[in-house]
Amino acid sequence: MFRFARIIPLMLVLALCAGLSCAGLARAEQAGGLIPLQPLIDKAKKGDIITLKPGRYKGNVVITKAITLEGEGPRDKVIIDGGGKGTVIKLKTDGATVRNLTITGSGESYNDLDAGIQVRGNFNVIKDNRIKRVLFGVDLQQCNSNIIKRNEISSFGELGLGLRGDGIRLWYSKNNRIRKNHIHNVRDFVVWYSADNIIAENTVTDGRYGLHFMYSRYNLVEKNTYLRNSVGIYLMYSDSVVVRGNRIVQAIGAAGVGIGFKEASNIDIIDNEILYNSVGLYLDSSPFQPDTTVRIYRNTIAFNDMGARFLTNWKGNIFKDNKFLSNIRHVSVSTFETEKRNVWEGNYWDTYEGYDHDGDGFGDKPFRLMVYADRIWMDVKAAAFFKGTPVLTMLDFLERLAPFTDPLLMLEDKKPRIRPDFEPLTKGYDGGGGNAGKTVKTFGLTTGASKSGTSLEDFDPFGLHKK
Numbered sequence: 001m002f003r004f005a006r007i008i009p010l011m012l013v014l015a016l017c018a019g020l021s022c023a024g025l026a027r028a029e030q031a032g033g034l035i036p037l038q039p040l041i042d043k044a045k046k047g048d049i050i051t052l053k054p055g056r057y058k059g060n061v062v063i064t065k066a067i068t069l070e071g072e073g074p075r076d077k078v079i080i081d082g083g084g085k086g087t088v089i090k091l092k093t094d095g096a097t098v099r100n101l102t103i104t105g106s107g108e109s110y111n112d113l114d115a116g117i118q119v120r121g122n123f124n125v126i127k128d129n130r131i132k133r134v135l136f137g138v139d140l141q142q143c144n145s146n147i148i149k150r151n152e153i154s155s156f157g158e159l160g161l162g163l164r165g166d167g168i169r170l171w172y173s174k175n176n177r178i179r180k181n182h183i184h185n186v187r188d189f190v191v192w193y194s195a196d197n198i199i200a201e202n203t204v205t206d207g208r209y210g211l212h213f214m215y216s217r218y219n220l221v222e223k224n225t226y227l228r229n230s231v232g233i234y235l236m237y238s239d240s241v242v243v244r245g246n247r248i249v250q251a252i253g254a255a256g257v258g259i260g261f262k263e264a265s266n267i268d269i270i271d272n273e274i275l276y277n278s279v280g281l282y283l284d285s286s287p288f289q290p291d292t293t294v295r296i297y298r299n300t301i302a303f304n305d306m307g308a309r310f311l312t313n314w315k316g317n318i319f320k321d322n323k324f325l326s327n328i329r330h331v332s333v334s335t336f337e338t339e340k341r342n343v344w345e346g347n348y349w350d351t352y353e354g355y356d357h358d359g360d361g362f363g364d365k366p367f368r369l370m371v372y373a374d375r376i377w378m379d380v381k382a383a384a385f386f387k388g389t390p391v392l393t394m395l396d397f398l399e400r401l402a403p404f405t406d407p408l409l410m411l412e413d414k415k416p417r418i419r420p421d422f423e424p425l426t427k428g429y430d431g432g433g434g435n436a437g438k439t440v441k442t443f444g445l446t447t448g449a450s451k452s453g454t455s456l457e458d459f460d461p462f463g464l465h466k467k
Contacts, residue, residue: 034058034081041067052078052101059088059105066095071102075130081105088134090118097125106134108156115139115165116153119146126151135165137186145175157185161208161230170194178202191216198222204229210248213238213264220431221246231257232277235264239289242431244270251277258304261286261294268431269296280304280327287316297321297426306332315341321424323348331369331410339411346425348417356418367416371408 037057044050049068059082063069069089071078082088082105089103098117107114115136117126120143127149131137137153140146148168155164167186168178171193178199183189188209191197193216200222204210210226210233213219217239225247226232232248234257235241241264248258256278259269265287274280280301287294294317301307302325310333317339324330324347333339346362354363 034083037061037080041069054078056081059083059103060086061088062090062092063096063098064093066093068097068099069101070097071100075100075102075128078102079104082107082134084108086112087115087118087139089116090120091124091126092120093124094121095123096121097127098129099125100128102130102132104131104133106136108135110135110165113139113141113165113169119143122146125149136169137165137167137183139166139169139171140173140176141169141171143173143176146173146177148176148178148181150180152182152184153186154184155186157206161187163187164207166190167204167207170197173197183207188212190214191219195219199224203227209234210251212236213241217241220244225249226251228252230255232259232274234260234262235267235286236262237288238264238267239292240266240432242268242270243272244268244431245272247273247275248277249273249275251279253278257282260284263288264294265289265292267294269294270298270429270431272299274299274301275303277304279306279309281308282311283308283314283317284311285314292316293318295320295429295431297429298424299323300325301330302326305329308332309334310339313337313339313341317342319344319347321346321422321426323420325350325420332371333410338409340409342411344411344413346415346417346422347413348420348422349413350420352416352418354416354418361418361422363416363418367413369410369412371410 035055035057038061040050041061041063044065044067046065046067049070052071054073054077056079059080078100079102080088084105085107088106089098091098103116106116113136115138116131116134117138119138119140122144123146125147126138127147129151131151131153133156135155137155138148153167155167164185164187166188167183168189170176170191173194174196176197178197180201182203184205184207186207188207189204190209190212192214195216195218198220199211200220201224203225205227206229208230210229210231211221213235215237219241221233221241221243223245226249228250230251230253232251233243243259251258258274258277258280260282261267262284263286266289267287281296296317296319298321300323302323304327307324307327307330312335313333319342330349330351331339349367352363352367354365356362357364
């Protein structure tokens with residue numbers, strides 16, 4: 001049967017569904033009313049494409065069938081407005097597409113997770129939309145294999161960070177692909193109790209947590225930019241996550257952290273730029289699981305107050321082929337302890353004072369980071385105001401000349417690099433070589449029986465992510 005040639009003319013269907021004449025529609029628009037949208041959705045059949053003409057449509061709609069809802073022309077001209085109540089669009093189906101729309105005006109209920117789009121199904125595509133003035137942006141709950149791509153997402157920017165909603169929220173959701181979105185002025189981007197997701201090429205700015213993992217595993221975070229967030233990426237109680245090729249910049253303030261770890265295990269931090277943060281890397285009881293490691297390879301850790309800060313004297317972290325540049329302090333511990341139990345090998349330290357007589361690219365003597373009087377500003381909180389000032393710098397210099405206390409050996413790198421451009425010892429390693437799982441390297445399916453791999457390949461039977 002001819003089904004609107006799969007393109008449903010807007011005015012005709014509205015007239016059929018709502019019993020409105022064209023003149024009646026014109027009068028409604030002239031009166032400033034929103035164009036009804038739910039009747040149009042209810043009339044559509046599975047597989048139909050609803051193309052909306054420029055205008056302002058009434059939100060709080062529910063999609064329960066595999067249809068495409070799209071805007072014609074520039075997305076700013078086709079607006080779906082929730083009127084400040086509830087969620088603007090709910091996807092309670094598999095295989096639907098929402099694209100090229102401006103979605104705005106959700107409610108403000110945290111309990112109900114009022115959002116621009118709520119997803120409660122699988123294999124849906126949300127792309128090329130502007131989602132603004134909503135509490136939560138896109139909320140995925142117990143749904144798998146969805147694609148969230150090229151959207152601009154923002155919350156109520158005038159509210160404090162803790163009062164905004166999350167830009168994207170994954171809850172018990174697997175195999176989703178979150179790519180090339182621009183997320184700004186939201187609270188967090190959270191991935192909780194979720195596995196096998198790819199988060200790639202997104203830009204997240206001016207929020208609280210650029211990306212926050214909780215009890216999640218086998219996820220890939222790649223080629224994202226995190227700028228001016230309170231925390232760039234935080235991995236909490238999560239395992240087997242690969243974080244590679246990201247740029248984390250200007251996580252500043254008292255709680256500013258580029259990448260943080262809390263009881264996280266079997267993590268790969270590879271080829272990232274971690275720049276201009278209060279703390280570049282913050283490690284708290286990580287790795288947590290016995291016989292696992294955290295592998296920190298080939299990162300540039302530069303221009304931070306502290307390059308890497310440990311809460312306590314821990315073990316299991318492997319630092320190789322990193323560049324420590326122009327940090328006020330490269331490595332520190334919150335207590336008066338060392339980090340000698342971790343592996344430090346082949347890193348470049350711009351404070352290294354040594355030579356390379358045999359020309360092998362490594363210093364002839366180990367790099368030893370000693371703790372002198374410069375930790376006064378860490379032990380005495382009020383002294384932190386003078387961090388980096390000539391007074392503390394001079395005090396540290398005098399302490400090195402004639403120590404009046406025994407200095408503490410913080411760490412020793414037996415193969416320090418002489419130059420910042422070098423052939424890495426870890427060349428070719430892309431992640432997933434830990435003890436608990438194979439993650440990205442094997443691209444095998446994780447099963448309940450084996451739990452030995454992951455499904456991080458682009459599992460996409462309908463080819464949706466390529467469009």
